[in-house]
Amino acid sequence: MSKRRPYVRSMDGWWKKNPFFVEYMIHESTALFVAAYAFVLLVGLIRLGQGEAAWNGWLEAMKSPLSLVFHLAFLVAIAYHTYSWFVIMPKTLPPIIVGGKRVGPAAITGGGLLAAVVASIAMLALVWRIAL
Amino acid sequence: MSDTKKIIEIEVLRYQPESDTEPHLEVYKVPFSDDMSVLQGVQYIKDNFDGSLTFRWSCRMAICGSCGMMINGIPKLSCETFLRDYYPNRVRVEAMAHFPIEKDLVVDLSGFIGKLESIQPYIIPREARSLEQGEYIQSPEQFNAYIQFTSCINCTLCYAACPQFGLNPDFIGPAAIALLHRYNMDSRDGAAEQRMELVASEEGVFNCSAVGYCSEVCPKHVDPANAVNINKTNAAKDYFLRFLSPKGGSK
Ligand code: SF4
Ligand code: FES
Numbered sequence: 163m164s165k166r167r168p169y170v171r172s173m174d175g176w177w178k179k180n181p182f183f184v185e186y187m188i189h190e191s192t193a194l195f196v197a198a199y200a201f202v203l204l205v206g207l208i209r210l211g212q213g214e215a216a217w218n219g220w221l222e223a224m225k226s227p228l229s230l231v232f233h234l235a236f237l238v239a240i241a242y243h244t245y246s247w248f249v250i251m252p253k254t255l256p257p258i259i260v261g262g263k264r265v266g267p268a269a270i271t272g273g274g275l276l277a278a279v280v281a282s283i284a285m286l287a288l289v290w291r292i293a294l
Numbered sequence: 295m296s297d298t299k300k301i302i303e304i305e306v307l308r309y310q311p312e313s314d315t316e317p318h319l320e321v322y323k324v325p326f327s328d329d330m331s332v333l334q335g336v337q338y339i340k341d342n343f344d345g346s347l348t349f350r351w352s353c354r355m356a357i358c359g360s361c362g363m364m365i366n367g368i369p370k371l372s373c374e375t376f377l378r379d380y381y382p383n384r385v386r387v388e389a390m391a392h393f394p395i396e397k398d399l400v401v402d403l404s405g406f407i408g409k410l411e412s413i414q415p416y417i418i419p420r421e422a423r424s425l426e427q428g429e430y431i432q433s434p435e436q437f438n439a440y441i442q443f444t445s446c447i448n449c450t451l452c453y454a455a456c457p458q459f460g461l462n463p464d465f466i467g468p469a470a471i472a473l474l475h476r477y478n479m480d481s482r483d484g485a486a487e488q489r490m491e492l493v494a495s496e497e498g499v500f501n502c503s504a505v506g507y508c509s510e511v512c513p514k515h516v517d518p519a520n521a522v523n524i525n526k527t528n529a530a531k532d533y534f535l536r537f538l539s540p541k542g543g544s545k
Contacts, residue, residue, distance in 0.1 A: 169316065255523075
Protein backbone atom coordinates (compact mmCIF):
# COMPACT_ATOMS: atom_id res chain seq x y z
CA MET A 163 0.00 0.00 0.00
CA SER A 164 1.24 3.46 -0.82
CA LYS A 165 2.41 5.58 2.09
CA ARG A 166 1.75 8.72 0.05
CA ARG A 167 -0.49 11.29 1.64
CA PRO A 168 0.15 14.61 -0.16
CA TYR A 169 -0.83 17.54 2.04
CA VAL A 170 -2.71 20.40 0.40
CA ARG A 171 -2.28 23.72 2.15
CA SER A 172 -5.22 26.10 2.50
CA MET A 173 -5.42 29.22 0.33
CA ASP A 174 -7.33 31.13 3.03
CA GLY A 175 -5.98 34.65 3.38
CA TRP A 176 -3.48 34.06 0.55
CA TRP A 177 -3.32 37.73 -0.36
CA LYS A 178 -2.06 38.68 3.09
CA LYS A 179 0.92 36.35 2.86
CA ASN A 180 3.10 38.41 0.53
CA PRO A 181 3.49 42.20 0.16
CA PHE A 182 3.29 41.73 -3.60
CA PHE A 183 -0.20 40.23 -3.24
CA VAL A 184 -1.31 42.96 -0.82
CA GLU A 185 -0.32 45.58 -3.39
CA TYR A 186 -2.12 43.56 -6.07
CA MET A 187 -5.34 43.55 -4.03
CA ILE A 188 -5.04 47.30 -3.38
CA HIS A 189 -4.52 48.18 -7.03
CA GLU A 190 -7.26 45.80 -8.16
CA SER A 191 -9.69 47.32 -5.66
CA THR A 192 -9.03 50.80 -7.05
CA ALA A 193 -10.98 49.55 -10.09
CA LEU A 194 -14.09 49.85 -7.89
CA PHE A 195 -13.43 53.58 -7.63
CA VAL A 196 -13.24 53.84 -11.41
CA ALA A 197 -16.58 52.03 -11.71
CA ALA A 198 -18.14 54.12 -8.93
CA TYR A 199 -17.09 57.38 -10.56
CA ALA A 200 -18.45 56.26 -13.91
CA PHE A 201 -21.71 55.70 -12.05
CA VAL A 202 -21.57 59.24 -10.54
CA LEU A 203 -21.16 60.68 -14.04
CA LEU A 204 -23.99 58.50 -15.32
CA VAL A 205 -26.28 59.90 -12.64
CA GLY A 206 -25.26 63.40 -13.83
CA LEU A 207 -26.27 62.46 -17.36
CA ILE A 208 -29.65 61.19 -16.18
CA ARG A 209 -30.21 64.39 -14.16
CA LEU A 210 -29.34 66.41 -17.27
CA GLY A 211 -32.05 64.56 -19.16
CA GLN A 212 -34.56 65.44 -16.45
CA GLY A 213 -34.33 69.17 -17.04
CA GLU A 214 -32.55 72.24 -15.76
CA ALA A 215 -33.60 72.07 -12.12
CA ALA A 216 -32.49 68.49 -11.76
CA TRP A 217 -29.17 69.24 -13.48
CA ASN A 218 -28.48 72.26 -11.25
CA GLY A 219 -29.33 70.17 -8.20
CA TRP A 220 -26.76 67.57 -9.27
CA LEU A 221 -24.17 70.31 -9.86
CA GLU A 222 -24.82 71.71 -6.37
CA ALA A 223 -24.49 68.26 -4.85
CA MET A 224 -21.14 67.87 -6.62
CA LYS A 225 -19.92 71.09 -4.97
CA SER A 226 -20.80 70.09 -1.41
CA PRO A 227 -17.83 69.74 0.99
CA LEU A 228 -18.51 66.02 1.39
CA SER A 229 -18.48 65.59 -2.37
CA LEU A 230 -15.18 67.45 -2.61
CA VAL A 231 -13.63 65.10 -0.05
CA PHE A 232 -14.94 62.15 -2.05
CA HIS A 233 -13.52 63.64 -5.23
CA LEU A 234 -10.11 63.88 -3.63
CA ALA A 235 -10.29 60.22 -2.59
CA PHE A 236 -11.43 59.27 -6.11
CA LEU A 237 -8.56 61.24 -7.60
CA VAL A 238 -5.98 59.43 -5.48
CA ALA A 239 -7.49 55.99 -6.11
CA ILE A 240 -7.91 56.49 -9.85
CA ALA A 241 -4.41 57.97 -10.19
CA TYR A 242 -3.01 54.88 -8.44
CA HIS A 243 -5.12 52.68 -10.68
CA THR A 244 -3.64 54.37 -13.74
CA TYR A 245 -0.14 54.03 -12.39
CA SER A 246 -0.46 50.32 -11.57
CA TRP A 247 -2.10 49.69 -14.94
CA PHE A 248 0.90 51.00 -16.83
CA VAL A 249 3.32 49.21 -14.50
CA ILE A 250 1.83 45.84 -15.53
CA MET A 251 1.46 46.83 -19.19
CA PRO A 252 4.92 45.64 -20.37
CA LYS A 253 4.00 42.13 -19.20
CA THR A 254 0.83 42.13 -21.29
CA LEU A 255 2.06 43.39 -24.68
CA PRO A 256 3.69 41.45 -27.50
CA PRO A 257 7.26 42.63 -28.12
CA ILE A 258 7.45 46.07 -29.72
CA ILE A 259 10.46 46.25 -32.01
CA VAL A 260 11.79 49.68 -32.91
CA GLY A 261 14.85 49.92 -35.14
CA GLY A 262 15.61 46.23 -34.65
CA LYS A 263 15.58 46.52 -30.86
CA ARG A 264 12.90 45.49 -28.38
CA VAL A 265 11.41 48.41 -26.44
CA GLY A 266 12.13 47.89 -22.72
CA PRO A 267 9.54 47.72 -19.92
CA ALA A 268 10.53 51.10 -18.43
CA ALA A 269 9.94 52.82 -21.78
CA ILE A 270 6.50 51.21 -22.16
CA THR A 271 5.44 52.14 -18.63
CA GLY A 272 6.87 55.65 -19.00
CA GLY A 273 5.18 56.13 -22.37
CA GLY A 274 1.84 55.00 -20.97
CA LEU A 275 2.09 57.30 -17.96
CA LEU A 276 3.08 60.20 -20.17
CA ALA A 277 0.08 59.56 -22.43
CA ALA A 278 -2.20 59.44 -19.37
CA VAL A 279 -0.83 62.75 -18.03
CA VAL A 280 -1.12 64.46 -21.43
CA ALA A 281 -4.67 63.16 -21.92
CA SER A 282 -5.67 64.32 -18.42
CA ILE A 283 -4.25 67.81 -18.96
CA ALA A 284 -5.96 68.09 -22.36
CA MET A 285 -9.25 67.02 -20.79
CA LEU A 286 -8.85 69.47 -17.93
CA ALA A 287 -8.09 72.31 -20.36
CA LEU A 288 -11.14 71.46 -22.44
CA VAL A 289 -13.50 71.34 -19.46
CA TRP A 290 -11.94 74.53 -18.07
CA ARG A 291 -12.71 76.39 -21.31
CA ILE A 292 -16.28 75.15 -21.37
CA ALA A 293 -16.75 76.13 -17.72
CA LEU A 294 -15.49 79.69 -18.25
CA MET B 295 37.32 24.76 9.45
CA SER B 296 37.54 27.94 11.44
CA ASP B 297 35.84 27.94 14.82
CA THR B 298 34.56 31.49 14.38
CA LYS B 299 31.55 30.34 12.40
CA LYS B 300 28.33 32.23 12.89
CA ILE B 301 25.17 30.39 13.84
CA ILE B 302 21.90 31.02 12.01
CA GLU B 303 18.50 29.68 12.95
CA ILE B 304 16.79 27.86 10.10
CA GLU B 305 13.12 27.14 10.57
CA VAL B 306 11.93 24.30 8.36
CA LEU B 307 8.38 23.25 7.54
CA ARG B 308 8.38 19.50 8.22
CA TYR B 309 5.80 17.01 7.02
CA GLN B 310 6.21 13.25 7.35
CA PRO B 311 3.20 11.65 5.65
CA GLU B 312 3.59 8.44 7.62
CA SER B 313 3.33 10.04 11.03
CA ASP B 314 2.11 13.65 10.72
CA THR B 315 -1.45 14.76 10.12
CA GLU B 316 -0.26 18.23 9.11
CA PRO B 317 3.00 20.12 8.59
CA HIS B 318 4.75 21.84 11.50
CA LEU B 319 7.78 24.12 11.87
CA GLU B 320 11.05 23.01 13.43
CA VAL B 321 14.03 25.23 14.21
CA TYR B 322 17.67 24.20 13.75
CA LYS B 323 20.77 26.15 14.74
CA VAL B 324 23.15 25.90 11.82
CA PRO B 325 26.78 27.09 11.76
CA PHE B 326 27.44 28.81 8.46
CA SER B 327 30.07 30.65 6.47
CA ASP B 328 29.46 33.57 4.14
CA ASP B 329 29.56 31.43 1.02
CA MET B 330 26.87 29.00 2.22
CA SER B 331 23.57 28.83 0.37
CA VAL B 332 20.24 28.06 1.98
CA LEU B 333 20.45 24.67 0.23
CA GLN B 334 23.75 23.99 2.00
CA GLY B 335 22.11 25.01 5.26
CA VAL B 336 19.37 22.46 4.71
CA GLN B 337 21.97 19.85 3.73
CA TYR B 338 23.80 20.59 6.98
CA ILE B 339 20.61 19.84 8.90
CA LYS B 340 20.18 16.54 7.06
CA ASP B 341 23.81 15.53 7.63
CA ASN B 342 24.05 16.57 11.27
CA PHE B 343 20.64 16.79 12.93
CA ASP B 344 18.00 14.77 11.12
CA GLY B 345 18.71 12.44 8.22
CA SER B 346 15.02 12.11 7.44
CA LEU B 347 14.75 15.71 6.22
CA THR B 348 13.76 15.45 2.56
CA PHE B 349 14.35 17.94 -0.25
CA ARG B 350 15.29 18.04 -3.92
CA TRP B 351 18.49 19.37 -5.42
CA SER B 352 21.06 18.48 -8.01
CA CYS B 353 23.23 21.04 -9.80
CA ARG B 354 23.87 23.62 -7.02
CA MET B 355 24.27 26.23 -9.78
CA ALA B 356 20.76 27.46 -10.60
CA ILE B 357 20.31 25.45 -13.76
CA CYS B 358 18.62 22.12 -12.95
CA GLY B 359 15.58 23.76 -11.40
CA SER B 360 15.05 21.21 -8.63
CA CYS B 361 15.83 23.14 -5.44
CA GLY B 362 12.91 25.61 -5.36
CA MET B 363 11.62 26.45 -1.88
CA MET B 364 9.72 29.22 -0.13
CA ILE B 365 12.41 31.21 1.64
CA ASN B 366 10.86 33.63 4.09
CA GLY B 367 7.70 33.27 2.03
CA ILE B 368 9.32 34.07 -1.32
CA PRO B 369 9.72 31.39 -4.01
CA LYS B 370 13.46 31.05 -4.67
CA LEU B 371 16.10 28.59 -5.83
CA SER B 372 17.73 27.64 -2.54
CA CYS B 373 21.12 27.02 -4.18
CA GLU B 374 21.46 30.65 -5.27
CA THR B 375 20.07 32.19 -2.08
CA PHE B 376 22.59 32.88 0.65
CA LEU B 377 22.27 32.50 4.41
CA ARG B 378 24.38 35.61 4.98
CA ASP B 379 21.57 37.72 3.52
CA TYR B 380 19.24 36.65 6.35
CA TYR B 381 21.64 36.55 9.28
CA PRO B 382 21.28 37.51 12.15
CA ASN B 383 17.56 36.90 11.66
CA ARG B 384 15.96 33.49 11.48
CA VAL B 385 15.24 32.20 7.99
CA ARG B 386 12.11 30.15 7.28
CA VAL B 387 12.19 27.43 4.63
CA GLU B 388 9.00 25.79 3.34
CA ALA B 389 7.91 23.60 0.46
CA MET B 390 6.91 25.56 -2.64
CA ALA B 391 3.49 27.12 -2.14
CA HIS B 392 0.36 25.98 -4.01
CA PHE B 393 1.62 22.43 -4.61
CA PRO B 394 0.65 19.46 -2.44
CA ILE B 395 3.47 18.60 -0.02
CA GLU B 396 4.73 15.08 -0.62
CA LYS B 397 7.22 15.09 2.26
CA ASP B 398 9.00 17.98 4.01
CA LEU B 399 10.29 20.27 1.24
CA VAL B 400 9.34 17.98 -1.63
CA VAL B 401 6.15 18.80 -3.52
CA ASP B 402 4.03 16.73 -5.87
CA LEU B 403 4.85 17.89 -9.39
CA SER B 404 2.86 15.27 -11.29
CA GLY B 405 0.18 17.82 -12.20
CA PHE B 406 2.82 20.11 -13.69
CA ILE B 407 4.40 17.28 -15.70
CA GLY B 408 0.98 16.43 -17.11
CA LYS B 409 0.48 20.04 -18.15
CA LEU B 410 3.88 20.16 -19.84
CA GLU B 411 2.89 17.13 -21.91
CA SER B 412 -0.54 18.55 -22.72
CA ILE B 413 0.80 21.61 -24.54
CA GLN B 414 2.54 19.51 -27.22
CA PRO B 415 6.02 20.79 -26.37
CA TYR B 416 7.68 19.91 -29.65
CA ILE B 417 7.82 21.30 -33.16
CA ILE B 418 4.94 20.16 -35.31
CA PRO B 419 6.26 21.17 -38.73
CA ARG B 420 4.40 23.83 -40.65
CA GLU B 421 5.27 21.97 -43.85
CA ALA B 422 6.73 18.54 -44.27
CA ARG B 423 10.23 18.54 -45.71
CA SER B 424 12.07 15.55 -47.09
CA LEU B 425 15.71 14.89 -46.24
CA GLU B 426 16.65 15.96 -49.78
CA GLN B 427 15.04 19.35 -49.23
CA GLY B 428 17.42 19.95 -46.34
CA GLU B 429 17.03 21.68 -43.00
CA TYR B 430 14.47 24.28 -41.95
CA ILE B 431 16.01 27.72 -42.29
CA GLN B 432 15.41 30.31 -39.58
CA SER B 433 16.49 33.96 -39.56
CA PRO B 434 17.90 35.67 -36.44
CA GLU B 435 14.63 37.67 -36.17
CA GLN B 436 12.58 34.48 -36.22
CA PHE B 437 14.93 32.99 -33.63
CA ASN B 438 14.58 36.05 -31.40
CA ALA B 439 10.81 35.68 -31.41
CA TYR B 440 10.95 32.63 -29.13
CA ILE B 441 14.46 32.33 -27.62
CA GLN B 442 13.46 34.00 -24.34
CA PHE B 443 10.84 31.31 -23.70
CA THR B 444 13.36 28.50 -24.16
CA SER B 445 15.27 29.53 -21.00
CA CYS B 446 12.79 27.88 -18.63
CA ILE B 447 14.35 25.32 -16.28
CA ASN B 448 11.01 23.96 -14.98
CA CYS B 449 11.74 25.08 -11.44
CA THR B 450 8.02 25.88 -10.98
CA LEU B 451 8.79 28.91 -8.82
CA CYS B 452 6.29 30.76 -11.01
CA TYR B 453 3.56 28.34 -9.89
CA ALA B 454 4.51 28.94 -6.26
CA ALA B 455 4.10 32.65 -7.08
CA CYS B 456 0.72 32.32 -8.79
CA PRO B 457 -2.32 32.61 -6.52
CA GLN B 458 -4.63 31.71 -9.39
CA PHE B 459 -2.88 28.36 -9.66
CA GLY B 460 -3.22 27.99 -5.89
CA LEU B 461 -6.95 28.63 -6.19
CA ASN B 462 -7.41 26.45 -9.27
CA PRO B 463 -4.79 23.67 -9.53
CA ASP B 464 -6.11 22.80 -13.00
CA PHE B 465 -4.85 26.10 -14.44
CA ILE B 466 -2.13 25.17 -16.96
CA GLY B 467 -0.09 27.94 -15.39
CA PRO B 468 2.86 30.20 -16.25
CA ALA B 469 5.73 27.89 -17.25
CA ALA B 470 3.66 25.48 -19.33
CA ILE B 471 2.02 28.38 -21.19
CA ALA B 472 5.45 30.00 -21.70
CA LEU B 473 6.63 26.75 -23.29
CA LEU B 474 3.47 26.55 -25.38
CA HIS B 475 4.16 30.07 -26.57
CA ARG B 476 7.77 29.13 -27.33
CA TYR B 477 6.56 26.54 -29.86
CA ASN B 478 3.79 28.74 -31.24
CA MET B 479 6.35 31.47 -31.92
CA ASP B 480 8.78 29.14 -33.68
CA SER B 481 8.70 29.79 -37.42
CA ARG B 482 9.17 26.06 -38.08
CA ASP B 483 6.05 25.14 -36.09
CA GLY B 484 2.54 25.15 -37.49
CA ALA B 485 0.46 23.86 -34.57
CA ALA B 486 -0.68 27.10 -32.92
CA GLU B 487 -4.23 26.30 -34.01
CA GLN B 488 -4.10 22.86 -32.38
CA ARG B 489 -2.81 24.37 -29.16
CA MET B 490 -5.46 27.10 -29.19
CA GLU B 491 -8.13 24.77 -27.88
CA LEU B 492 -6.16 24.37 -24.65
CA VAL B 493 -5.19 28.07 -24.47
CA ALA B 494 -8.84 29.13 -24.58
CA SER B 495 -10.15 26.30 -22.38
CA GLU B 496 -11.34 26.36 -18.75
CA GLU B 497 -7.80 25.49 -17.70
CA GLY B 498 -6.33 28.08 -20.05
CA VAL B 499 -5.03 31.62 -20.04
CA PHE B 500 -8.17 33.29 -18.73
CA ASN B 501 -7.45 31.97 -15.25
CA CYS B 502 -4.76 34.65 -15.16
CA SER B 503 -5.72 37.97 -13.57
CA ALA B 504 -2.35 39.58 -14.32
CA VAL B 505 -0.91 39.44 -10.83
CA GLY B 506 2.49 39.31 -12.55
CA TYR B 507 4.41 37.81 -9.64
CA CYS B 508 5.42 34.77 -11.71
CA SER B 509 7.67 36.93 -13.88
CA GLU B 510 9.13 38.65 -10.81
CA VAL B 511 10.31 35.40 -9.21
CA CYS B 512 11.48 33.66 -12.40
CA PRO B 513 15.24 33.07 -12.01
CA LYS B 514 15.73 32.82 -15.79
CA HIS B 515 13.86 35.96 -16.92
CA VAL B 516 11.45 33.94 -19.02
CA ASP B 517 8.64 36.44 -18.27
CA PRO B 518 5.90 33.79 -18.29
CA ALA B 519 3.27 36.46 -17.52
CA ASN B 520 4.04 37.94 -20.91
CA ALA B 521 3.44 34.61 -22.66
CA VAL B 522 0.16 34.12 -20.80
CA ASN B 523 -1.12 37.61 -21.55
CA ILE B 524 -0.15 37.57 -25.23
CA ASN B 525 -2.13 34.35 -25.49
CA LYS B 526 -5.18 36.01 -23.93
CA THR B 527 -5.10 38.41 -26.86
CA ASN B 528 -4.54 35.54 -29.28
CA ALA B 529 -7.47 33.58 -27.82
CA ALA B 530 -9.75 36.62 -28.00
CA LYS B 531 -8.73 37.25 -31.62
CA ASP B 532 -9.30 33.60 -32.46
CA TYR B 533 -12.74 33.71 -30.85
CA PHE B 534 -13.90 36.72 -32.84
CA LEU B 535 -12.25 35.69 -36.09
CA ARG B 536 -14.13 32.40 -35.92
CA PHE B 537 -17.30 34.30 -36.76
CA LEU B 538 -15.65 35.81 -39.82
CA SER B 539 -13.70 32.92 -41.24
CA PRO B 540 -15.49 29.87 -42.62
CA LYS B 541 -12.56 27.68 -41.56
CA GLY B 542 -12.67 28.77 -37.94
CA GLY B 543 -9.97 28.69 -35.31
CA SER B 544 -10.31 26.27 -32.45
CA LYS B 545 -13.15 23.78 -32.39
S1 SF4 C 1 9.12 30.20 -16.23
FE1 SF4 C 1 10.82 30.78 -14.85
S2 SF4 C 1 9.97 30.47 -12.77
FE2 SF4 C 1 8.64 29.35 -14.19
S3 SF4 C 1 9.42 27.25 -14.23
FE3 SF4 C 1 10.41 28.34 -15.94
S4 SF4 C 1 12.33 29.14 -15.10
FE4 SF4 C 1 11.06 28.54 -13.34
S1 FES D 1 20.22 22.74 -7.25
FE1 FES D 1 19.90 22.95 -9.40
S2 FES D 1 18.80 24.84 -9.49
FE2 FES D 1 19.36 24.73 -7.40
